[in-house]
């Protein structure tokens with residue numbers, strides 16, 4: 379006969395993902411290797427563009443990431459496109475990653491009505507789940523609170539989530555910086571409301587929480603217009619955009635100024651494009667892991683040279699993300715596009731070179 383868990387056991391489970399991820403980041407650094415079997419990469423690596431090719435690609439990426447990165451993130455649509463065979467391949471590579479002891483994130487970007495979205499806890503979080511993962515990515519378009527039941531299921535099973543807040547693509551900016559017209563976050567940006575709702579799940583957790591955010595590294599200085607201060611968020615922050623999409627060390631320093639060990643930078647194509655040789659993939663992983671670690675260490679000590687920033691932090695509300703939405707004018711000209719143009723790095727369009 380099984381006995382019901384005590385309140386202490388429940389508390390421990392609800393902070394388990396954050397604890398395991400922060401331990402892994404302390405050991406291996408703040409890099410997550412993105413496993414995205416793009417068609418072009420499969421072809422370049424000499425694999426068929428099918429579920430078997432995606433599975434072999436993923437196994438190689440796993441071997442390169444093992445012991446060199448804190449986590450791996452699987453891009454669900456790039457398996458899903460092969461239907462049942464793709465799902466079976468993803469189940470197997472997730473199993474392999476678990477056997478290696480790696481922290482696994484499935485990038486499925488699910489979202490929906492509270493009553494229906496909860497069903498996916500059976501797929502990812504519960505004991506015996508076919509796609510058992512340590513965390514998944516979520517979209518909050520139905521309202522961040524619509525995710526509450528699913529988040530509870532994740533936490534009660536020692537798992538976590540990453541909720542899209544400020545995505546790395548430029549098209550997201552006008553929606554995410556829109557000013558809310560009603561409710562608790564009236565007058566604040568959409569992204570701010572999402573981050574604040576996410577943060578509520580982390581309050582009271584010692585160390586890093588288990589409810590994370592997605593904040594693209596590409597957004598650069600535009601972070602200030604959103605009202606979000608990543609330094610005040612106590613869950614993990616998954617940050618895509620470094621490398622292939624154009625973000626550099628300077629962007630990590632700008633966006634994550636003052637953060638302390640909770641930023642997990644996810645990189646896919648900049649590593650995979652060095653394959654298929656595992657030694658080359660491993661070398662690329664190590665080099666990028668070093669760059670990212672260095673940038674985030676510098677971000678930690680980032681000097682507060684910006685007075686407006688300092689006053690925004692001072693007036694931060696208890697949601698632990700500073701809420702200066704007054705400055706959220708939604709002007710879409712800073713960040714990605716300015717930088718891409720200024721130094722010729724890839725911005726939105728060239729980021730699609732290896733898309734799909």
Ligand SMILES: O=C(O)c1cc(=O)[nH]c(=O)n1[C@@H]1O[C@H](COP(=O)(O)O)[C@@H](O)[C@H]1O
Nearest residue numbers: 453485515545546594618622623645646647
């Ligand atoms: O959900 C994501 O992980 C995600 C959010 C976001 O805002 N931007 C973003 O690029 N991603 C994902 O992060 C990965 C980035 O891959 P690379 O640009 O190749 O490093 C891809 O799997 C994207 O789908």
